Amino acid sequence: MKQPRVLKLYNSLSGKKEIFNPITPGYVGMYVCGPTVYSDVHLGNCRTFTSFDVIYRYLLHLGYRVRYVRNITDVGHLTDDGEDRMAKGAKVAQIEPMEVAQRYAVGFHDMMRIFNNLAPSIEPRATGHIPEQIEMVQDILERGYGYERNGSVYFNVIKFSQDHPGVYGQLSGRVIDELMAESRDNLKNQDEKNHPADFAIWMKARPQDLMVWKSPWSTGFPGWHLECSAMSTKYLGKTFDIHGGGNDLKFPHHENEVAQSNGACGCSPANYWLHTNMLLLNGKKMSKSDGNTINPPQLFSGDSEHISKAYSPMAVRFFMLQAHYRSTLDITDDGLQAAEKGFKKLMDTYALLQKLPVDARDFDGSESEHDRAILALIEDAYEGMDDDFNTAIAIAALNELGGYVNKLTHGQIPHNDVAPWVIERLKSVFSTFLFDIFGLREEAAREDNGTVDNLMNLILELRANARAQKDWTSSDKIRDALAAAGIQVKDGKEGVSWEKV
Ligand code: AMP
Ligand code: ZN
Numbered sequence: 001m002k003q004p005r006v007l008k009l010y011n012s013l014s015g016k017k018e019i020f021n022p023i024t025p026g027y028v029g030m031y032v033c034g035p036t037v038y039s040d041v042h043l044g045n046c047r048t049f050t051s052f053d054v055i056y057r058y059l060l061h062l063g064y065r066v067r068y069v070r071n072i073t074d075v076g077h078l079t080d081d082g083e084d085r086m087a088k089g090a091k092v093a094q095i096e097p098m099e100v101a102q103r104y105a106v107g108f109h110d111m112m113r114i115f116n117n118l119a120p121s122i123e124p125r126a127t128g129h130i131p132e133q134i135e136m137v138q139d140i141l142e143r144g145y146g147y148e149r150n151g152s153v154y155f156n157v158i159k160f161s162q163d164h165p166g167v168y169g170q171l172s173g174r175v176i177d178e179l180m181a182e183s184r185d186n187l188k189n190q191d192e193k194n195h196p197a198d199f200a201i202w203m204k205a206r207p208q209d210l211m212v213w214k215s216p217w218s219t220g221f222p223g224w225h226l227e228c229s230a231m232s233t234k235y236l237g238k239t240f241d242i243h244g245g246g247n248d249l250k251f252p253h254h255e256n257e258v259a260q261s262n263g264a265c266g267c268s269p270a271n272y273w274l275h276t277n278m279l280l281l282n283g284k285k286m287s288k289s290d291g292n293t294i295n296p297p298q299l300f301s302g303d304s305e306h307i308s309k310a311y312s313p314m315a316v317r318f319f320m321l322q323a324h325y326r327s328t329l330d331i332t333d334d335g336l337q338a339a340e341k342g343f344k345k346l347m348d349t350y351a352l353l354q355k356l357p358v359d360a361r362d363f364d365g366s367e368s369e370h371d372r373a374i375l376a377l378i379e380d381a382y383e384g385m386d387d388d389f390n391t392a393i394a395i396a397a398l399n400e401l402g403g404y405v406n407k408l409t410h411g412q413i414p415h416n417d418v419a420p421w422v423i424e425r426l427k428s429v430f431s432t433f434l435f436d437i438f439g440l441r442e443e444a445a446r447e448d449n450g451t452v453d454n455l456m457n458l459i460l461e462l463r464a465n466a467r468a469q470k471d472w473t474s475s476d477k478i479r480d481a482l483a484a485a486g487i488q489v490k491d492g493k494e495g496v497s498w499e500k501v
Contacts, residue, residue, distance in 0.1 A: 005062060009242075010326060010388045012250065012273040013171055017388055020272065022241050028059050028066045029240035031232040031270070033249055034123070036073040037104035038085035041111050043296055043331070044279040044286060048246045050317060050439075051276045051325035053117040055244070055389050057437050069235045070120040072108075074101035074127050075211045077224045084221070087210040097211050101127075111296055114313045116439045122235050126227035130213045133222040133230040136264050137201050137215070145263035149192040151204030151218025157197040160259055168259055171273060172251035199256055201226050225256035232269060233261070243270035247277055280330040281306060294331065307333045311340060312443050318343035321391040321438055342395075347442060349402035350430055352409045358423045370404070370413055371422045377401050378429050391438065398433055401426065460489070460496050 007020040022028050032052045035045055052070075059066045075097075077085050089100040112119070126133075137153050140146040145160050146153050161168045169175055204218035212219050222230075232240060238261065245254060254273065261269040279286060286293045294304045302310030311319075319339035323329045377397050384393025405426070407413040434440050459478060466474035479489050488501045 005382065005386050007062065007386050008388055009272050009274060011271075012247075012275050018272070020241075022064070023239065023271070026063070026065060028064045028242065029236035030056065030059070030066060030068050030242040030244065031228065031236055031240060032068070032070045032120070032243075033228055033245035033253065034070040034072050035104075035108050036077045036085055037101045037108060038077075038089045039104060040295060041104070041108045042286070043294060043299070044246070046111060046115055046296060047279045047320050047329060048276045049112060049117055050115055050320050051389075052244050052274075053115075053439055054321065054325075054391060054437065055242075055274070056118060056120075057439055058385050058389060061432065061437050067122065067236060068120040069122045069124065069232065071228060071231055072101070072105055072123060072125045073224070073227065074098075074105070074125050075221055075227075084209065084211060090210060098127075101125075114296070114300075115317055116314070116441050118439070124231045124235065126222070126231070127211070129227065129231050129234065130222065132234050133226045134202075134213075134215050136226060136230045136233070136260065137217075137222070139264035140201060140260065143263060143266070145259075146201060147194065148217050151220065152192060152200055153202040153217055154193050154198045155201050155223075155256070155259060155263060156194065157199070157259065158195050160263055164262055167262060168255065171258060172255050174251060174255075199223060199225065199252065201260065225253050226260060228253070229257050229260040229264070229269065232257075233265075238265050238267045238269070240270055242272045242274060244274040244276070247275040250275060274325075276325045277328045280328055282332055283330055299336075306331075307336065309337075311336050314440055314443055315340040315343050317440060318346075318438075322395060324388070324390050324392050326388070342399075343440070346395075346398060346402065346434065347440075349398075349405050350434060353405050353427050353430055356405065356408055356423060356427070357415065358420045358427075365419075367419065368417050370417050371419050374401065374404055374418065374422055374426060377404075378425065381429065381433060385437065394433060394437075398430065401430070456487075456498055460498065463489070464496065 008017045009020050010016070011018045030052075032049070034049075035041055049070075052068075056066060056068050074086055075084065079085055079088060084097070086097040086100050090097040093100065109119075137146065140155065141148070141153065145156050147156055148154075157168055200223040202215060202217055202220055202222055204220040205212040209221065212221055232243070243254070243257075257269055261267055281292050281294055284292050294306050296313075296316075298304040299307065299311050299316055300313060302308075315336065316339075319331075319336055320329060322339055322342065377400050381394040381397035381401075384390040384397060387393065404413065404418075408415060408418060408423075459482070463475050463478040466472075466478065482489055482498070486500055487498055490497050490499070
């Protein structure tokens with residue numbers, strides 16, 4: 001364990017920032033609701049999972065042993081008209097529901113790798129945990145918080161609320177009356193429920209349902225909210241440290257998880273509830289129906305009316321990190337361009353930093369004004385992360401540090417004005433933040449730069465030879481071919497240069 005730092009998290013349950021105290025010192029259990037694998041992962045999902053990836057990375061950096069559980073929902077998540085999302089996808093494509101789940105789970109993993117998100121420690125699937133879910137329904141029934149109707153089992157929200165005043169609704173800030181009409185399965189079997197706010201924890205299958213299992217009540221399938229309660233309990237215990245997801249899941253999903261755990265064992269599932277904010281496009285909610293949407297492949301290829309060019313996955317990741325995870329994030333072409341530049345600037349600073357000599361000459365051992373300023377900025381970066389994982393503040397501190405790196409590189413600050421150990425620390429902090437905590441990667445194009453530079457030198461030399469021999473046909477051919485490949489050659493006073501346009 002490294003030097004303990006005081007980490008503060010914004011807990012949606014209390015509506016306050018709280019000091020993070022894990023249940024077992026040095027260990028963290030974190031559960032994040034994963035994707036429902038019935039369609040391609042969208043950029044909003046990527047934002048949420050990238051936010052939790054940075055949280056995971058920072059906890060690891062602080063020296064915690066983290067068990068990060070992120071599930072895959074492959075059954076039970078119904079559409080508004082009561083059909084299972086997986087089964088609906090399977091019917092459309094005329095394949096097995098499990099083929100739908102597999103196709104999109106593979107796509108999801110590919111996208112997580114493209115964004116450089118670390119794999120969770122455990123990635124359980126709902127369909128692999130049906131016995132655990134059935135057991136939880138039994139526990140809820142035994143404790144009197146569920147009732148069976150025609151083979152389906154419902155959670156009794158009213159009784160639960162009477163016995164646990166203030167618990168149901170605390171997370172989402174809603175009151176029971178408001179919840180009456182809003183339950184996700186409110187179109188289905190409404191008449192079977194005692195109260196509209198009650199929700200299904202086991203559903204009896206209808207003839208058209210494809211994914212069904214035997215249970216003591218009927219052949220059917222578990223309610224969507226139950227999988228996360230059952231799987232978090234199995235892998236993290238009845239009460240664990242952090243539960244996360246997008247803020248659209250606060251109600252009903254997370255509210256119902258709290259009720260289920262309390263109903264099954266009388267305990268709150270998580271001590272800290274963290275919620276990410278939504279991704280917008282040009283100031284409006286992303287929506288497929290009105291065309292206000294962009295998916296990751298479109299961003300990477302530039303093939304969308306909303307953007308003027310292609311953006312690399314790391315530029316998009318950096319764009320996401322420039323905002324705090326609890327703020328909405330508005331995707332705009334201007335914002336992406338600025339992020340691309342900002343990302344390149346930090347990577348350039350990192351490259352300069354590698355070349356900075358550590359062995360300062362004539363260092364007299366005292367702490368200079370520059371030493372103090374650099375150390376204070378490093379502390380600012382850490383304090384940003386300690387303050388509810390505020391990546392925006394940490395990035396601002398790194399940018400300021402970049403100013404020092406430039407000045408040291410160009411001699412505006414003499415090397416012997418900064419202690420060798422401060423330069424060492426600067427180097428290690430930069431690489432720790434960029435690669436370990438922010439999870440950025442040097443872009444392939446940059447890594448390839450050596451090869452591309454060498455090839456370009458060769459081509460430009462051939463062109464110079466052609467020009468020297470007044471072979472204008474060859475030199476023009478080289479220039480035109482480069483232009484067609486998006487490379488502009490400039491003949492200036494200082495010689496020939498080139499750039500990608
Ligand atoms: P889903 O596959 O729809 O269950 O969503 C997976 C995760 O992505 C959940 O944590 C959602 O809250 C989150 N999510 C969905 N839409 C967005 C969005 N537009 N912006 C940020 N996160 C989102
Ligand atoms: Zn969940």
